[in-house]
Amino acid sequence: MPRPLPRPRLRKPAAVLTTMSALAATSFIGAPSVAESFSAAPCALERTDAHHSEGVSTWNAAYPKPTRSLDAVLVFLSFPDAEPLTTPQELTADHFPATSDFFQRASYGRFTLRPHALRQWITMPRASTAYAIRRDWNAAHRAAYLRDALAAADREVDFSAYDVVYFVADPDAPGVDSDATKVVNLDVPLRADGTDIRRFVTVFEKHPPDRLVLAHETGHVFDLPDLYHRPVDGAGDWDTHVGDWDLMGSQFGLAPDLFAWHKWKLGWLEPRQVTCVRGTGPVRLTLEPLGAGPGVPVTGAAGAPSFGLGRGTKLAVVRTGADSALAFEARGSVGNDAAACRSGVLVYRVNSSAVSGGGPVEVIDAHPDTDACWETSVYPPLADAPVDVGETFTVPGDGVRVEVEGRTPAGAWTVRIVPA
Structure with missing residues (x-):
């Protein structure tokens, strides 16, 4: 209290x-x-002059x-x-x-x-x-x-x-x-x-x-931007940019934990917890669930609680331009995301030149033809956005491919990222 x-x-x-x-x-x-x-x-x-810029090169x-x-x-x-x-x-x-x-x-x-x-x-x-x-x-x-x-x-x-x-x-x-x-x-x-x-x-x-x-x-x-889209007339969907997937998009989200990018910006991730994917060859890595921290139980691949996660890789990044990048992180029903609709590897675009409310982050839907959790999601079309085990997804317009190969016994996600 x-x-x-x-x-x-x-x-x-x-x-x-x-x-x-x-x-x-x-x-x-x-x-x-x-x-x-x-x-x-x-x-x-x-970091640019944009209000609440998503740049992480310096702290304002x-x-x-x-x-x-x-x-x-x-x-x-x-x-x-x-x-x-x-x-x-x-x-x-x-x-x-x-x-x-x-x-x-x-x-x-x-x-x-x-x-x-x-x-x-x-x-x-x-x-x-x-x-x-x-x-x-x-x-x-x-x-x-x-x-x-x-x-x-x-x-x-x-x-x-x-x-x-x-x-x-x-x-x-x-x-x-x-x-x-x-x-x-x-x-x-x-x-x-x-x-x-x-x-x-x-x-x-x-x-x-x-x-x-x-x-x-x-x-x-703490210099975080609004991630929702405000319609000009105030009517229509406000949550088309990120759906349930970050508190700065909606406080009603099913998975409102802050994006790993935001945790990087705020200083909550250690440098070794962020992997920069460069070059043209494929990169294999293991992504821990974003919500998993020291002492937080995570359901492992075998269904048993695991307490061994918290210090591993949380974020993979592919630079796509001077002020843009693709981010990859694992989301599951743990921590602030306990009520998440779906689990898997979430992919989103980051633009450090976009202002607060102007779409600085946009979640990319790996299942654009389906939606989920109609009764509870703030934006069902993005509720099933993550890439699940056994799936391969190529990011439209960028050509970067992500393959989710499996889960570790502790509950982390094994991922293969292939740059364009």
Whole structure:
């Protein structure tokens, strides 16, 4: 359960330094002038100026890197036009420990998100309807909301103690729109308690909330892009790019573990766990199930639980261009993917020049004439996308061939990749 905050210290509202220019939220943050070296692997795509670029050559130092324990504060905001029908404790339980557990499993224990939840409501100075909260939020209204929330909370919270800030609104207030939950990035950070705050997670979820919604939004805090496709008119399928196969595509996915590419980007895979396939000759390798980590049981080929996986190869990559690559990883019913519809080797394209929401990752369907799990999948045509044992699949347009030859007694997948 979340730990309570340390005893707060009182300060005057003047401790919050804001300007209207600082509150001009943007959909992107430019690359910093100094970047941390990430990987020199030949298949590591260069990070570009695209918002939440999928490049893994360097880490964008404007974002906290989740390779250590990070502290998050949950601030609960009420409004003068509504009496809350829930408590901060109930809303905390909506998201934790589920959010921390997701990242603990996804990172193989390399990252811990530590929540610190206020136990009382912080009252905003204006009615909920005054902020015109909606998915595509007016910048002026959004700026007013952040300014008021930060000033109101500053008497109770020492913001310098936290890496992540969640502003959680009363879900029953009349002006709160549950579709408006998002991460707000600032081109000029706000400053409070002597620290710069570059982004806020603004939570407007109903109670109970959408499944894993806070984990999805927290992924943006770590520079991960939206992988869904938003139709122009808002109607139609949103999940055509990746279906169930990554949290950043849908928090409702049957197999929402983060792609191995994302785990590479976030620093959760060791260099030896990524294989760069080069040349023209075939390469044989063994891929461990993505969800398997130290101490996580995996059903082996003989049907018996195996605990021997977790440190082997998780990702194979074929470079296809200056900013593009094909990725291969094994997915099965383990860890965050416990409810996966199908198992096998998943193939997807990565484009480091595509912006968040612009298709930076696209799952390639190895069974384009069939679908699966109609009652539960967010996008059944991709639910059976993986290549299964005994199957051979040639990637359309690239000519790269993958053959899934079998399973090891421990449950890994033996694969043969033939470059074009």
